[in-house]
Amino acid sequence: MSATFSNITRIHNFFILGFPGLSPSYYSPASAVLFLVYLAILVGNIFILVFVIYEKSLQKPTYLVFCHLALTDLSFGTVTLPKIISKYWFGNSIISFYECFTQMFFVHYLGSVMSFLLLVMALDRFIAICVPLRYPVLITNNIIFALCGSAWFLPIILMLIVIFQALSLPYCQSNIIIQCYCDHISITNQACGNDRKIVQLIAVCIAMFCLLVPLVFILISYVSVIIVILKVSNSAGRSRILATCTPQIFITCLFYLPRCFVYIANLVGFSFSVDVRILLILLYSLLPAAVNPIIYCFKTQEIKHTLMKRIKVAKIGIELKIWTGN
Template sequence: MSDSNKTDFTNPSTFILLGIPGLEVAHVWIAIPFCTIYTIAILGNFIILLIVKTEPSLHVPMYYFLCMLAVTDLVLSTSTVPKILSIYWFNSREIDFSACLTQMYFIHSFLVIESGIFVAMAFDRYVAICDPLRHSTILTNSMVAKISLAVVLRGFMLILPYPFLVRQWPYCRTNIIPHTYCEHIAVVNLACTDTRVSSYYGLFVVFCVRGLDMIFIAVSYTQILKTIFSLPTKDARLKALGTCSSHLCVILTFYIPVIFSSLTHRFGHNVPLHFHILIANVYLLVPPMLNPIIYGVKTKQIRDRLLRLFTNKGT
């Protein structure tokens, strides 16, 4: 009997997403801020794309990378939030096995892509501030296209082993995922075999990919800040800092919760499960909402174009 049950459960047709275990009573209310955040993220990122598309003066590398960031945020939000809201509001907890693996692939690959975009943006700021006379010759449209392609391919290729490894594991314990979406480690933990390959590869992606990205960004900004503080006038220093402040803000909103969630999920065994899940939701939901707001508030070109857009509509 145990063998037949194991065979029947080796390849489950569906998984069950619990949402936030322990907070089921509050699901309906938790869904309200989630829906609000998602709506703001969708509107904000579409507005960024519209402004950059319609404003010729913004057709430069910094804003091309910003458009890539907006598209990435739209994919991250849309691949998770609709299903999360269906769990909270309609108790629609089932997700097809293949759909779960697809969601997992999109989430993790676009998180790696977003990290790569921040590296590309840091490189753009480094050249613009540390070697401004060569900025237009180094970051040509062709170079921007190559960097963008490399960032996207890196994300797709590095995460490709995730669904392939997960598909081959036997699932003879349960098909219930104590999470709001198909997070890689949450699915791997359901397998009833040695899954160290998946766990080690996940750690490799966290430390060697995002870790290296963070090191590159830190080195770039160390050089940028040294250049800024060596400028002769206060106005020049403030102007240079202003061009970097929005980028630094979105970097912090992305990396801090991602690293914290990854570490607590693997090593924080005494941390309550619902706290794990909430943090995992924060790093997928909050940055896509904050990124367009930060760039809209701190970037003068976008702010001015947005004001003209609404002023023209009002007249």
């Protein structure tokens, strides 16, 4: 740290501002909506985890990837939502300096893990559809565990670089986080000195690596899958093959399309108001986590059929108990 900043008092706490333009009269409805979103994320993703673990017939590579995605979504919602709900529900907007940095680490780490898991999911579908005869050999439960484990491990080093660089900066600006959770830009905007721009640039490059490198392989995989599907002469066969990769395409689009829209809008100079920008970030961060379990259940034939069968068995059991009077 240069001498210019040697006497700066270290920030001990940050204040989560949330939506700057939101009237206090709407704090309770806002907290209720965020709580319902968090509840949907909890219930949906815990259900997927428990259901796949409980159903031995579903313990296959594709559904194991779904479990990792569900764990990522569940973790992201738990890292981000309780604090902003507490801010609007109880007026508790204070977050400690290191707690804020910890939240920032998990926000960007889990986003990177999700990106690499989507790559694993695309690889699974590519091999299943493009080289189906090799699928049982190339994609096994053990291989999926190794690939998903790599998706969890690889971003750790990159995110630690981002965190330690941000921690090395002197902070002398406002301690107000204009966001619903601590992220890299919101925190480093409070830093001083010329090094701030360099740290932000390195963080953007790492973020682009974690998002765009998997996206390139994902696009190649799904384009190859679509080409194979179009070559199938039988319409019933095309529909059946397409149904096996539709959930994965939906999940990938939910993750990438809103992010690409925001990045491209910023690139061409289209600016959003602060509240709209925060809302867009919340939507593309949290909507997939809440919606993905519905896609797993109703767009994946095997999960849907297994779930319907379990519901029918449970319904018959209840009717038998009522009929026998037990």
